[in-house]
Amino acid sequence: MTTTIKEQNGELVAFFEGSLDTAASLQTEKDIQPLLTADKNILLNCEKLEYISSSGLRIFLQILKAAKPRGLHVFVTGMNKDILKVFSLTGFNNLLEFRD
Amino acid sequence: MKIKDNPINRTWRKMQAIGGVLVLVTVAVLLQVCSAVQYYFSRDGIRNEVRQRAVSEMKVKNLEILQMVTRVETSVANMQWELEQSISHPDSVYPVLRRIMATSPDLVGCAIAFQSEYYPDKGQWYEPYVFRSGDSLVDKQIGSATHNYLEMPWYTDGFASDQGLWTEPYIDSSGSEGIVCTYTFPLRDTSGHKVALFGADVTLDWLSDLFEQKKEVITYLFSHAGRMIVCPDSSMAMRFTLDETTKSFNDSTSMRINRDILEGRQGYAEVQYHGEKYQLFYSPVGGNTGWSMCLVFPDKEIYRGLHHVSRMLMFTMLIGLLFLGFIMWRTLRGMRKLSEVSAEKERIGSELKIARNIQMGMLPKTFPPYPDCDEVTIYGSLVPAKEVGGDLYDFNVHDGRLLFCVGDVSGKGVPASLMMAVTRSLFRTVSYQIDKPDEIMRRMNDAMSEMNENSLFVTFFIGSLDLKTGDFSYSNAGHCPPVLIGSKLSVLEMDANIPLGIMSGWDYTRQETHVDSDTIIFNYTDGLTEAQNSDHGQYGEERMLAELGKVGSSTPLAIISHMSEVIHQFEAGTEQSDDLTMLAIKFNKHQ
Structure with a gap:
C-alpha cells in the first residue's frame, strides 16, 4: 500500500495504490497527515485502490472531518465497483463528493 | 508501578553488574598469571642462553689470545740458542735481533738488556733494541741513565726468573702510545751464568x-x-x-x-x-x-626483547579486556532491556487478559438464552483477532419482541474495545426505552458523535422481530447485511446509512420485511467475509453465501459451528486478521 500526495490544479491530490486494509492503515494514517492541515480542496484518487477495510474508511473520515471546519471540499474519484459497494453500504457515499 | 524503580529489579541489576565485574577481574587475573608464568620461563631461558653465550665467547677470545702468546713464545724460544751465542760480542747482537723481528711479525720490537757493565766499553747500561718503523727495521741502543732499566720491575723480575715471563702491559713511551706487553727470558753466557734479559715487545692494540x-x-x-x-x-x-x-x-x-x-x-x-x-x-x-x-x-x-614482548602482551590484554568489558556491558544492557521489555509486555498482557474477560462478560454467553421461549433459538460467537476486539452483539426480549444488534468498531485492539463497551452500554440503555430500531440508531449516533475524538465509528445493525407474527423491522448503520436462510437464501435489502459516531443528526431509515417460520437470520461482521488465507485472498461474500446455502436452515449452533470451522480452514497458516462475530437467530412461529 502506497500513498502519494501531489498538488494538481490548485488541489491536493492523494493517490492511493494497493489494499488499504487494517494492517496498512497505520502507515497510511501517517502518510495522509499533510491533508489534515491542508488549505486547499482535496481529491482522493482511488483508481489504483483495490480494497478498503473499515480502518481505511476511518482514514477517509479523518480527512473529511479535518476539511469540513475549514470549508474545504473532499472529492473522490476512480473507485472500483467493490469499493463503491462498501461506500454505499456504509453510507459513506453520502459524505463524500464524487467526481468522474 | 514503574518497572525501573522496582527494588528487586535494582538488586538484580546490581548483581548482574557485580557478576560482570567478577568475570572481568577473573579474566584479568588469569591473563596476568599466564603472562607472569610466560615471563618467568622466558627469562630463565634467556638467562641460560646468556650464560652459554658468555662461556663460548670467552672460549673464543681465550683461544685467540692463547694463539698469539704461543706464537710469540715459541718463535723467540727457537732463537734462544742463537741469542746466547751472539752475546759473546756486542756487535753480533743486532743481526740476531733483526732476524727475530723478520720471522715474528707479531713483534713491534725486541731488545737485550745486559747486566750492568757486561761489556765494559758499553758502560753501565747497554740495551740494543731493534724496532719496526714503517716497513724497515731500526737499530738503537736505548739503555741510559734516564732509561735505567736495571731498576725496573720487568727487568728485575724477569732476570730473577728462570723461565719466560710476560710483563705487565704498559703504554709504549717510545712512539706509538699503544699498549705493549713484553715477553722476557734471561740469557746465559757459555759458562751458564745469567748475563742479560731478552725482551720481545708485542702490541696489544689488536x-x-x-x-x-x-x-x-x-x-x-x-x-x-x-x-x-x-x-x-x-x-x-x-x-x-x-x-x-x-x-x-x-x-x-x-x-x-x-x-x-x-x-x-x-x-x-x-x-x-x-x-x-x-x-x-x-x-x-x-x-x-x-x-x-x-x-x-x-x-x-x-631482556629488552622480552620486555618488549611483555609490554605488547600487556597492551593486547588490556585492549582485549576493554573489548570484553564492552561486549559484556552491551550484553548486560541488552538483557536488562529485554527483561524490562518482557516484564512490561507481561504486565500489558495480563491487563489485556483482564480486559478481555470484562469484554466477553458484556456479551450474552448463555445459550440458549431463553429456554422457555419456543419462538426463537439464538446462538452467538465472537472471536477477537487480538486479546480485545471491537465487535459486539446483544439481544433482549420484551413485550413479545426480540431486539438484537450486531456491530463492528472500525480498527482493532484497545481503542476499538473501549468504543465497543460504550456502544453496547448505549444499546442496552436506549433499547430498554425505545423499541424502534431507527430511533435507537438516532439516539445512539447522536450520543456517540459528540464524544468521538478519534474518528472511530461503528457499523451497526439493529433488528426487531415480532415473535408472534414474524414481522421484522430493522435499521442499518453501514453494517454488512444479514442473510435470511429459509427455504431459500436471501440478503436483506439495505438503505445506505452512515455508521454510528460520524455525524450527529443523521436521519437513519427503518426498513421492514417479514420472516417466515423456520427461517434463520444470520448476522455477521466483515471478519467473516474478509477473512484472509495465506495468499492474502479474501473469503468473500460469494463463498459465504454458497456455504450457508449448503448448510440450510438447521440450527443457529450448527450454522455458526460450521462457518467457524470453514473460516478456520480458510485461514490455515495465517493469523486471524480481524474480529469474527456471528449471531444466528431462528424464528419458530407458534402454530
Missing part, C-alpha cells in the same frame, strides 16, 4: 678489536695486576684498575669478584650498578700472561 664493545655485552680484560687492558672507554685503559671499577658496585659480591679475578678464577656474579642489574662472567686467560677477562651483560639489554 685486543680491542677482539674485545669488541657492544650494547648487549661489555668486555673487560685485566692484567695480572688488575689493570684494565681493554674496557668500554678506551681512554681509561691502563689508567684504572679492577679495584676502582668494582668498588662502585654497591654489593658485597665486589670483594669476591675482585679476589676471583686477581687470583685467576672463573666465575659468575649478578651485580647492581646505578640501579641497573648486570650479569657478570669472568675467566682467566690461558698461558702465563696472568690476564683475566670479564664479560658484562646489562639486564636491560638482555
Whole structure:
C-alpha cells in the first residue's frame, strides 16, 4: 500500500495504490497527515485502490472531518465497483463528493 | 508501578553488574598469571642462553689470545740458542735481533738488556733494541741513565726468573702510545751464568678489536695486576684498575669478584650498578700472561626483547579486556532491556487478559438464552483477532419482541474495545426505552458523535422481530447485511446509512420485511467475509453465501459451528486478521 500526495490544479491530490486494509492503515494514517492541515480542496484518487477495510474508511473520515471546519471540499474519484459497494453500504457515499 | 524503580529489579541489576565485574577481574587475573608464568620461563631461558653465550665467547677470545702468546713464545724460544751465542760480542747482537723481528711479525720490537757493565766499553747500561718503523727495521741502543732499566720491575723480575715471563702491559713511551706487553727470558753466557734479559715487545692494540664493545655485552680484560687492558672507554685503559671499577658496585659480591679475578678464577656474579642489574662472567686467560677477562651483560639489554614482548602482551590484554568489558556491558544492557521489555509486555498482557474477560462478560454467553421461549433459538460467537476486539452483539426480549444488534468498531485492539463497551452500554440503555430500531440508531449516533475524538465509528445493525407474527423491522448503520436462510437464501435489502459516531443528526431509515417460520437470520461482521488465507485472498461474500446455502436452515449452533470451522480452514497458516462475530437467530412461529 502506497500513498502519494501531489498538488494538481490548485488541489491536493492523494493517490492511493494497493489494499488499504487494517494492517496498512497505520502507515497510511501517517502518510495522509499533510491533508489534515491542508488549505486547499482535496481529491482522493482511488483508481489504483483495490480494497478498503473499515480502518481505511476511518482514514477517509479523518480527512473529511479535518476539511469540513475549514470549508474545504473532499472529492473522490476512480473507485472500483467493490469499493463503491462498501461506500454505499456504509453510507459513506453520502459524505463524500464524487467526481468522474 | 514503574518497572525501573522496582527494588528487586535494582538488586538484580546490581548483581548482574557485580557478576560482570567478577568475570572481568577473573579474566584479568588469569591473563596476568599466564603472562607472569610466560615471563618467568622466558627469562630463565634467556638467562641460560646468556650464560652459554658468555662461556663460548670467552672460549673464543681465550683461544685467540692463547694463539698469539704461543706464537710469540715459541718463535723467540727457537732463537734462544742463537741469542746466547751472539752475546759473546756486542756487535753480533743486532743481526740476531733483526732476524727475530723478520720471522715474528707479531713483534713491534725486541731488545737485550745486559747486566750492568757486561761489556765494559758499553758502560753501565747497554740495551740494543731493534724496532719496526714503517716497513724497515731500526737499530738503537736505548739503555741510559734516564732509561735505567736495571731498576725496573720487568727487568728485575724477569732476570730473577728462570723461565719466560710476560710483563705487565704498559703504554709504549717510545712512539706509538699503544699498549705493549713484553715477553722476557734471561740469557746465559757459555759458562751458564745469567748475563742479560731478552725482551720481545708485542702490541696489544689488536685486543680491542677482539674485545669488541657492544650494547648487549661489555668486555673487560685485566692484567695480572688488575689493570684494565681493554674496557668500554678506551681512554681509561691502563689508567684504572679492577679495584676502582668494582668498588662502585654497591654489593658485597665486589670483594669476591675482585679476589676471583686477581687470583685467576672463573666465575659468575649478578651485580647492581646505578640501579641497573648486570650479569657478570669472568675467566682467566690461558698461558702465563696472568690476564683475566670479564664479560658484562646489562639486564636491560638482555631482556629488552622480552620486555618488549611483555609490554605488547600487556597492551593486547588490556585492549582485549576493554573489548570484553564492552561486549559484556552491551550484553548486560541488552538483557536488562529485554527483561524490562518482557516484564512490561507481561504486565500489558495480563491487563489485556483482564480486559478481555470484562469484554466477553458484556456479551450474552448463555445459550440458549431463553429456554422457555419456543419462538426463537439464538446462538452467538465472537472471536477477537487480538486479546480485545471491537465487535459486539446483544439481544433482549420484551413485550413479545426480540431486539438484537450486531456491530463492528472500525480498527482493532484497545481503542476499538473501549468504543465497543460504550456502544453496547448505549444499546442496552436506549433499547430498554425505545423499541424502534431507527430511533435507537438516532439516539445512539447522536450520543456517540459528540464524544468521538478519534474518528472511530461503528457499523451497526439493529433488528426487531415480532415473535408472534414474524414481522421484522430493522435499521442499518453501514453494517454488512444479514442473510435470511429459509427455504431459500436471501440478503436483506439495505438503505445506505452512515455508521454510528460520524455525524450527529443523521436521519437513519427503518426498513421492514417479514420472516417466515423456520427461517434463520444470520448476522455477521466483515471478519467473516474478509477473512484472509495465506495468499492474502479474501473469503468473500460469494463463498459465504454458497456455504450457508449448503448448510440450510438447521440450527443457529450448527450454522455458526460450521462457518467457524470453514473460516478456520480458510485461514490455515495465517493469523486471524480481524474480529469474527456471528449471531444466528431462528424464528419458530407458534402454530
